[in-house]
Amino acid sequence: MREDLLKGLTEEQIAKVKACKNSEELLKLAKDEGVTLTDEQLDAISGGGCKVSVSFKECPYCGSTWLSFVSRKTYKCMACNRKFED
Numbered sequence: 001m002r003e004d005l006l007k008g009l010t011e012e013q014i015a016k017v018k019a020c021k022n023s024e025e026l027l028k029l030a031k032d033e034g035v036t037l038t039d040e041q042l043d044a045i046s047g048g049g050c051k052v053s054v055s056f057k058e059c060p061y062c063g064s065t066w067l068s069f070v071s072r073k074t075y076k077c078m079a080c081n082r083k084f085e086d
Contacts, residue, residue, distance in 0.1 A: 009035070027078050031066055060084055 006014050013033055020026040023045045030037050037045070057075065058065055064079035073086045 024078065024081075027066060031079075057086070 006017060009017065013035065016029055016033070017026065020029055026045050029035075057067060059067065059075075059077035059080060059082065061082045061084070062077060062080040064077050066078040068076040068078055070076050070083060074083055075086065076083045
């Protein structure tokens with residue numbers, strides 16, 4: 001991960017980021033740490049293919065607000081990995 005994407009994180013948080021094995025672990029870490037990620041950071045995590053954000057919507061399966069916008073009416077929950085429609 002580019003060092004400029006770690007800007008604003010503590011040394012402890014940076015160490016935790018570097019220990020993550022995949023994007024799911026990284027997103028969970030951000031949520032657990034209460035870190036708000038920038039669009040650029042989210043693009044880097046997701047490979048640029050999707051926008052993940054804290055949403056006003058909740059996953060009907062687990063209640064998480066960490067959602068990926070899949071299509072016009074479809075969301076994917078980043079916590080439980082399930083898809084649902086609006």
